[in-house]
Amino acid sequence: MKKYILHQHKAIFVCLVCVAAVISSCKKDNESSAAPVISRVRTVSKDVTIKNVTTRVTLDSSTIADQVKQVAFDSTVTSGRLNGLYAIIGSNLETTSAVLFNGVAAYFNPALVTSNGIIITIPINTPWGAGQTDNITVITKGGHVDYHFAIQQPTATITSFTPLAGNSGDVVTITGTNFSGVSGVRFGNADATITGIPTNTQLQVRVPAGVVQAFIFVTTPGGTVQSPTPFGFKYLVYDDALANGWWVGGWNGGDTPNFSNSTPVRRGTHSIAVTYLGGYAGFQIGNGGGSISIADMSSIKISIYGGAGSGSHNVRIMVMGLDKDGKQALRDDEGVVVTLKAGEWTDYTIPLSSFGTRPITLEQLRIQELSGITSPETIYIDDIGFI
Template sequence: MKQINKQSTIALLVLLVMVVMGYTSCKKENEGAGGMPVISKVRVISKTDTIKDVDHRIDLDSNLVYDETRVVSFDSTVVAGRLNNQYAIIGENLMTTLSVSFNGVKVNFNPALLTDHSIIISIPEEVPYGAGQSDKLMVTTKFGTASFDFPILQPPATITSFSPVAAGAGEIVTLTGTIFEGVTAVNFDDTPAEIVGIPTKTQIQVKVPAGIVQAYIFVTTPGGTSRSAGSFGFRAVLYDDQFANGWGSYFGYNSTRDYANTQQVKRGTYAIKTVFTDSWGALQIGYNGATIDATKLTAVKLSIYGGPGTTGQAVQLLLNGNYGNAVRLELKEGEYTDFTVPLSALGSPSTITEFVLQSLGVPVSTTIYVDDIGFI
């Protein structure tokens, strides 16, 4: 009986040792080999890339062509990172990683993708970049911290808008956007523009160079050169503080027009104040012999300020008396709205002889202000 108990005790001890060894083995397998972490390199898995001249459909008859930023697959060792790109940190003893940071900001990582030799991360937008940063990638594990030189590059600037949409030589244009830090140049197509004052991260003011009628705006920063989605100015001007040559006889019906109005001016000195005296009144410019060749034009651009009570109201734009191809334009009370209407939506005229903004049943005495009318 004593012999049996002794054998049972030995068997129990052997079993316990095996369990402990198995647990230790699993623990080592789960935690890697242990030891101080080492970062040997960083590889990019996907990156943002600018695709040039992408065709963006507006409707069945019109489109805009401009650059587009997309995330694309990529695999290469890199010495610097960019926001919104995905990377693999390559090294040793990484299985027990507790945190990853760039320039002092911790970033998320997926533990399910963690191995003893790699960590998969994405660099979010809140990570600081550029001059004045530590330029350090830090990985902390259960066994220590590894540091690796890895600067975060400034992303390309984004131009979201510019105002005014048209201006003469020497006038000030304000560019609004993001990531304008360190701007070194602003060009209207290939023509340099003078930067005025001190730019901010979101705004740059420049003087319009001489000779610019129509151009894309380019901003150059340490992140590269970016282009505005839309173009500045007009290829043909109809009204720009004054009417173009030959369009000096002004007409309208069931409305009053003030061409020397200085209220609610979007740019310059004047805007056309129009008061509709019945529900189908109109601002009508043309029928005086002037013409604009539209064979190389694509759209009409204009800006309309809605007077009191105009929210939810609308006018219709038409050319050359073509009421069958009129386009509805929604008004906004107390602010200007910029409109770009494809000529294809207005009947695709080859020659412009008349421009009309007609009320669409708005109440009598409704007031609008119209500025910067032209064609691109």
């Protein structure tokens, strides 16, 4: 009799377990079949935090004080950045099988999914900008839901610019990424004028007045980015004045240059007027403070204006210093020969590798007349430096 009752109790218990399982299963099925809802997206932090806001208030006609108020800060956002971590808030989200940003599937950890939220990172390759749907799509067993959410433009990058140095008004081409919607370009604190039609990967701008050396900054909806290297000279020998510590030499009429010549000038207010009194005269300047390292520099840049009668005449530019073995890199008769143009400025950018054995230190600069003139001839020199 007792054995029968025991079996009966076991049967009842099994039935109750089965009923509970069925009820639980039905409940899960009902939850799973409910359509997903997205109410908002927030940053992964507390929904509401308190922050201090300081304002200036006038207590009377002569007293000003700081007033601190605590205000609520809502972490809800309507757009997100690539690779940013966010929480999608809503309901019926527990059976999420896929989340897409502008059609690109995002990885998510199922352990970070609940009925009311999904913690997720926006894929780095998500498309952004014009032509996109600007939607988050969440797919569950109960269906799918779209929610308007824009992807922010990434910060631009500057990979290169050319030329590496230039004068006011020269056009510089900047190459990089994410230039769409560019709102400004500046060289240091000087605003540059954008010329032509910018693309997502290239800009052209005019060098602002007065810039000798400066980093380039590009501003877009994604923020402001700085060039990895500065525009202009790494080492400046002469702009409107000769660098400190430099001496002046020369031979056969090349030793009386005017460093404060006011016209013509390439940039700024002064240039160097060099009058050669005879053929093969030499303009010569040198560093009196010891050798200057130019090992990390690529070229010398110099601007020369040919005076009256100098057209088609040649001069030899020499960068004197020591090579990597500590030996003189150039002999007196070596250098790079350039041809003058009368009545106009010519900008010469000469790779240091062009000077025979490449100098890695700088001791002197020489510009020698090579055409064998028999009457005085004047040339003008400006913007001497290394890039």
